[in-house]
Amino acid sequence: MRIGEVAAGAGVSVRVLRYYEEQGLLSAQRSPSGQRHYGETAVDRVKLIQQLYAAGLSSKAVAQLLPCVDTKTSTPEVRGRLRHERERIDRQIQELLAARAELDKVIHTAENPGSGYTYVA
Structure with missing residues (x-):
């Protein structure tokens, strides 16, 4: 191609x-x-x-992982790196879910004035 x-x-x-x-x-x-x-x-x-x-x-991390994808093998270090990255992504997901929940509250308040939601910084 x-x-x-x-x-x-x-x-x-x-x-x-x-x-x-x-x-x-x-x-x-x-x-x-x-x-x-x-x-x-x-x-x-x-x-x-x-x-x-x-x-x-990062591109460096991707470069380290791709040979494992190519050969369908990995080392304990690579598996540890992958677990670490998965845990980081899980934390980001939880943070995003919490932010979405707060946004939903703000939207609800905007659509329902007087509903009592107060933003606390």
Whole structure:
């Protein structure tokens, strides 16, 4: 696949793909004219990278984890890192749920004046 096809399939820009290559997260073969050609799994890999970034992992962390994905193996250190990241995400989820609950109260008060909800900072 050419770079534009991968970008379109993964919903990212060509610039993002070049960045992933620079970071060692994605690789491409080069044609004699210098064009990038990606394997059939490139779109799925880019989507995985995007999910890991969305989960808050740094490019360094993603680079450390991808070889485990590629080989379907892991070390105790990697598993520990993954557990740590999952715990961090769980904390973020709880914080977001609490913020949503407060927002719901504010919305309820705005829609029902005099309902008695008072914001306390």
